[in-house]
Amino acid sequence: MFRKILIANRGEIALRILRACRDLRIPAVVAYSDVDRDSLPVRLADEAVCIGPAPAAKSYNNIPAVISAAMITGCDAVHPGYGFLAENAYLAEICQQVGLTFIGPRPEVIERMGNKAEARRVMREAGVPMLPGTQGTIATLGEARDFARHIGYPVVVKAVAGGGGRGMRVAMNDAELVRGLPMAQAEAEAAFGNGAVYMERYLLKPRHVEVQVLGDSYGNIVAIGERDCSLQRRHQKVVEEAPAPNLSRKTRENLLKMAVKGARAAGYTSAGTLEFLLDAEGRFYFMEMNTRIQVEHPITEETSRIDLLAWQIRVAAGERIAFKEDDLRPQGHSIECRITAEDAANDFMPAVGTVETYVAPGGPGVRVDSHLFGGYAIPPNYDSLLGKIIVWGKNRDEAIARMERALRETIITGVTNTIPFHSRIIADDAFKRGEVHTGFIPEFLDRVADREFDPPD
Ligand code: MV4
Secondary structure: OOOOOOEEEOHHHHHHHHHHHHHOOOOEEEEHHHHHHOOHHHHHHOEEEEEOOOOHHHHHOOOHHHHHHHHHOOOOOEEEEOOOOOOOHHHHHOOOOHHOOEEEHHHHHHHHOOHHHHHHHHHHHHHOOOOOOOOOOOOOOHHHHHHHHOOOEEEEEOOOOOEOOOEEEEOOOOOHHHHHHHHHHHHHHHHOOOOEEEOOOOOOOOOEEEEEEOOOOOEEEEEEEEEEEEEEEOOOOEEEEEEEOOOOHHHHHHHHHHHHHHHHHHHHHHHHHHEEEEEOOOEEEEEEEEOOOOOOHHHHHHHHHOOOOHHHHHHHHOOOOOOOHOOOOOOOEEEEEEEOOOEEEHOOOOOOEEEOOEEEEOOOOOOEEEEEOOOOOOOOOOOOOOEEEEEEEHHHHHHHHHHHHHHHHOOOOOOOOHHHHHHHHOOHHHHOOOOOOOHHHHHHHHOOOOHHHHOOO
């Protein structure tokens, strides 16, 4: 096992990694930027080391700073969390070169899955279901039009270096493709320094269902269940749940089987996620693979009783996966609400300020992963996630009741946040029926009046 781990992240995930280190009895060092000096993970860590000023480019995304922080504190492993350098193949490569273990898959696997056209090729060759699409990148407009006519509209142009919806353009017809293709290429070039794009048939209002996988260094790969993450706003997840509601046993089994097949083809050796789109008929298609631990991992932990963070660390240290997929019948139902510092009544304008009072919810089946405390000044430099409320119930109905209770109990004053917005979603009849799809949040926002997101007195 590792001697000491550098946590190269901040906020709730830095705290989550620290908790896993404590459970495994591994000392941990938290790397922090100037503005995070007084944060909860820094206060609770065994050691902490400043890696630079507030802008992420100079601290959390600064590879030399992260590597030297690990070396001078005597760490032998680096946990990147999510975001920042979590899917940076160079960091994984340099770690290898200086004798540090990067807690994640091998650099070439990060690289391969980071190229979305290459990832598609790997998955197609492995026999994972996929929407009709271009083999590799699009060279010319003529090629794109021929292809679109062949598979039929609508189509979507996506950035090879993209993911998470950035650099994506939908075309309903030939004219839109003629206009959209150069726009997608220019956007991809500007955002990623790589203008390469590929194309596939576009599904209207699909569901987003993803599968958690774990691989070790001995060729063992298990699927630890799926999550429905369809409730998103501008490609940001808002509510996630496990298992995915209204999914037949047969579809679920097939989905998990294909995820293992895909992860095996990718040479996967860590915790990772394969994202799929699910159409109204229950057919699923590979979308992309994330080579990191994800924000929504707790709902899988709650339904599988597997500590994903601990296992991600254990397999990185060379341990074998000690459970079989057949022993992993998911228990009950889990839901997560991502609470952010945003004003839902004002087009989700980012909120700033200092947390005045913070009272976390509790009781049976409630878990809170958050770095908040009363007096915490939220730095404006990073994402707006304040924390996650996670509930578990013996079935979906009990999980929903517990989430309603948890949201009602939570007190966060001083900073506008999305608790009232989440309360309205959880109370929504369509949500209660499990009628979730990627158009849900936009339709919900059209349906309800903004004032309904005001906090109760
Ligand atoms: C799609 C799609 C429909 N058809 N691809 C958005 C994020 C990026 N990972 C891919 N995305 C989509 N790709 C095809 N061929 C619809 C989306 C999409 C979406 C996907 C998941 C969750 C929310 C979404 C919201 C809008 C569009």
